[in-house]
Amino acid sequence: xxxxxxxxxxxxxxxxxxxxxxxxxxxxxxxxxxxxxxxxxxxxxxxxxxxxxxxxxxxxxxxxxxxxxxxxxxxxxxxxxxxxxxxxxxxxxxxxxxxxxxxxxxxxxxxxxxxxxxxxxxxxxxxxxxxxxxxxxxxxxxxxxxxxxxxxxxxxxxxxxxxxxxxxxxxxxxxxxxxxxxxxxxxxxxxxxxxxxxxxxxxxxxxxxxxxxxxxxxxxxxxxxxxxxxxxxxxxxxxxxxxxxxxxxxxxxxxxxxxxxxxxxxxxxxxxxxxxxxxxxxxxxxxxxxxxxxxxxxxxxxxxxxxxxxxxxxxxxxxxxxxxxxx
Amino acid sequence: xxxxxxxxxxxxxxxxxxxxxxxxxxxxxxxxxxxxxxxxxxxxxxxxxxxxxxxxxxxxxxxxxxxxxxxxxxxxxxxxxxxxxxxxxxxxxxxxxxxxxxxxxxxxxxxxxxxxxxxxxxxxxxxxxxxxxxxxxxxxxxxxxxxxxxxxxxxxxxxxxxxxxxxxxxxxxxxxxxxxxxxxxxxxxxxxxxxxxxxxxxxxxxxxxxxxxxxxxxxxxxxxxxxxxxxxxxxxxxxxxxxxxxxxxxxxxxxxxxxxxxxxxxxxxxxxxxxxxxxxxxxxxxxxxxxxxxxxxxxxxxxxxxxxxxxxxxxxxxxxxxxxxxxxxxxxxxxxxxxxxxxxxxxxxxxxx
Numbered sequence: 001x002x003x004x005x006x007x008x009x010x011x012x013x014x015x016x017x018x019x020x021x022x023x024x025x026x027x028x029x030x031x032x033x034x035x036x037x038x039x040x041x042x043x044x045x046x047x048x049x050x051x052x053x054x055x056x057x058x059x060x061x062x063x064x065x066x067x068x069x070x071x072x073x074x075x076x077x078x079x080x081x082x083x084x085x086x087x088x089x090x091x092x093x094x095x096x097x098x099x100x101x102x103x104x105x106x107x108x109x110x111x112x113x114x115x116x117x118x119x120x121x122x123x124x125x126x127x128x129x130x131x132x133x134x135x136x137x138x139x140x141x142x143x144x145x146x147x148x149x150x151x152x153x154x155x156x157x158x159x160x161x162x163x164x165x166x167x168x169x170x171x172x173x174x175x176x177x178x179x180x181x182x183x184x185x186x187x188x189x190x191x192x193x194x195x196x197x198x199x200x201x202x203x204x205x206x207x208x209x210x211x212x213x214x215x216x217x218x219x220x221x222x223x224x225x226x227x228x229x230x231x232x233x234x235x236x237x238x239x240x241x242x243x244x245x246x247x248x249x250x251x252x253x254x255x256x257x258x259x260x261x262x263x264x265x266x267x268x269x270x271x272x273x274x275x276x277x278x279x280x281x282x283x284x285x286x287x288x289x290x291x292x293x294x295x296x297x298x299x300x301x302x303x304x305x306x307x308x309x310x311x312x313x314x315x316x317x318x319x320x321x322x323x324x325x326x327x
Numbered sequence: 328x329x330x331x332x333x334x335x336x337x338x339x340x341x342x343x344x345x346x347x348x349x350x351x352x353x354x355x356x357x358x359x360x361x362x363x364x365x366x367x368x369x370x371x372x373x374x375x376x377x378x379x380x381x382x383x384x385x386x387x388x389x390x391x392x393x394x395x396x397x398x399x400x401x402x403x404x405x406x407x408x409x410x411x412x413x414x415x416x417x418x419x420x421x422x423x424x425x426x427x428x429x430x431x432x433x434x435x436x437x438x439x440x441x442x443x444x445x446x447x448x449x450x451x452x453x454x455x456x457x458x459x460x461x462x463x464x465x466x467x468x469x470x471x472x473x474x475x476x477x478x479x480x481x482x483x484x485x486x487x488x489x490x491x492x493x494x495x496x497x498x499x500x501x502x503x504x505x506x507x508x509x510x511x512x513x514x515x516x517x518x519x520x521x522x523x524x525x526x527x528x529x530x531x532x533x534x535x536x537x538x539x540x541x542x543x544x545x546x547x548x549x550x551x552x553x554x555x556x557x558x559x560x561x562x563x564x565x566x567x568x569x570x571x572x573x574x575x576x577x578x579x580x581x582x583x584x585x586x587x588x589x590x591x592x593x594x595x596x597x598x599x600x601x602x603x604x605x606x607x608x609x610x611x612x613x614x615x616x617x618x619x620x621x622x623x624x625x626x627x628x629x630x631x632x633x634x635x636x637x638x639x640x641x642x643x644x645x646x647x648x649x650x651x652x653x654x655x656x657x658x659x660x661x662x663x664x665x666x667x668x669x670x671x672x673x674x675x676x677x678x679x680x
Contacts, residue, residue: 033572040479041496054517106413132660134600136628137653141424187420218403248507250603277509281603299513310505
């Protein structure tokens with residue numbers, strides 16, 4: 001034993017060679033590489049700052065020009081211009097969430113706790129297919145297929161449930177209304193809410209579930225007692241991420257709605273408020289001068305709103321670090 | 328409940344519905360729905376029948392189970408039916424969308440579509456070759472910008488990142504995934520307007536908008552893969568005296584290469600269908616333009632929108648081209664998805680997960 005220690009001691013390099021082994025040449029490689037990596041990370045922060053900065057610079061003319069001058073040129077003051085569209089954005093997203101959230105939670109539970117194990121990942125892939133469809137195709141489908149198909153339902157709602165403020169008014173004859181846009185939005189945000197909820201449901205401690213089952217709970221009671229309480233924060237933040245998607249989604253709304261600058265609760269008429277994103281998409285290609293600045297200012301407003309919603313969702317979700325919208 | 332259980336012979340299955348009962352109830356409900364539909368709602372059609380059948384089935388299965396098995400089992404069956412129903416409900420738009428796209432897109436999914444541009448085309452004929460070129464060029468440039476930045480950021484986060492900067496980058500990468508695509512387009516437009524003067528619209532601006540959207544996707548996908556590379560591999564490499572940067576290049580990256588490649592392909596599939604940012608930053612044109620640094624450049628999603636939104640007098644030709652473009656897009660996205668998933672599965676390292 002003593003001999004072994006001695007021999008090791010002989011082999012063990014003294015501090016001096018260690019220093020020389022880290023020759024300057026090697027250190028340069030390490031330093032360059034870590035600088036590159038850190039630099040890339042910083043570039044991302046710079047890009048985000050640039051997004052905010054350049055939008056602000058281009059939006060300023062629309063925000064600072066005096067209301068009288070804007071009025072004279074036919075654009076209207078910025079805040080009164082954007083208010084109907086901000087309302088339309090919120091209102092369309094609200095209906096989309098109302099339809100998408102219960103369905104997505106149901107699907108997520110179905111895949112995580114009801115479907116046979118062998119099928120589960122395949123079923124998840126089918127739902128992910130919905131997320132892969134480009135938004136412009138959803139828009140085309142919404143306006144050419146969904147709107148005419150759903151129009152009888154709208155007329156029925158308008159006639160029989162017209163006493164509810166949402167369904168009142170003169171129903172649109174073409175089905176091009178806010179509800180159609182919201183249905184398309186709901187289909188588009190469904191996969192993201194589903195996949196995030198599924199991840200959270202699968203993280204429920206198995207011991208909790210088995211304890212509930214061992215006490216004689218049915219499967220539904222087990223879900224209510226162990227899965228849903230555990231997943232509450234995850235559900236809230238996935239709904240907020242879905243909301244962020246819905247607020248910023250452009251093409252589906254831009255193709256379905258013709259849009260009018262009105263603030264109304266009615267969702268079946270042909271006079272529906274447009275969303276901010278859609279009004280930018282519809283007007284930007286032909287815009288010039290101050291109009292461009294006004295639309296960019298609208299984009300800045302949308303950026304700030306979605307930033308707040310997404311940051312809130314991320315803060316709630318930070319306790320589940322493993323997943324995000326990008327995977 | 329107790330009276331029924333008393334009459335059963337087998338105590339184990341007593342008080343339970345036989346396993347075929349829900350299916351029988353479902354079939355009966357759909358048939359009833361069909362009868363109600365043809366009598367009361369003006370003629371038989373499949374969607375209404377299925378809808379009515381589902382509406383009838385829910386109370387039927389609840390009451391049936393409640394009578395035989397009790398309240399708690401009834402709630403359980405109702406929940407099961409609702410969740411399976413939610414899944415089927417979500418399949419409805421998917422199937423309808425794929426069916427309509429393929430059936431409407433096939434008539435113009437032909438040679439002319441892939442060899443003609445829209446230059447001087449009014450009415451029939453014409454194609455999307457200019458848009459295909461544009462999509463390939465713009466997506467290619469966006470990938471060239473986004474992959475190095477995304478990959479190096481992921482390496483920073485996994486191998487170097489500690490403290491406030493790493494936390495900030497992680498947080499803002501997450502926030503970046505939520506940027507509305509149209510805002511990315513406005514950013515590229517604003518950047519070009521400030522640097523080259525207002526109204527500068529070209530392929531490179533479009534590529535910049537797309538790379539803003541693509542970077543966070545690449546970072547998240549890559550970061551996740553680098554984290555599952557076993558630490559033993561890194562330590563073995565350090566023990567041999569290999570410096571850190573060569574360890575990353577020669578050990579960490581090759582181990583996770585298949586996953587990174589598939590992540591990049593999936594990221595491309597995600598951005599290739601983006602419409603709004605390209606409308607704003609890359610513009611519209613009917614001609615082939617292969618120079619990304621001057622003049623507007625058409626892309627496939629914008630082509631679809633343009634054909635639908637700005638039709639000529641004979642609307643049907645424009646709609647046909649829009650559907651054919653949509654079908655091309657879906658085929659592209661699906662093929663990219665399949666390749667990505669295939670690579671991830673086929674070449675995955677054995678030690679992973």
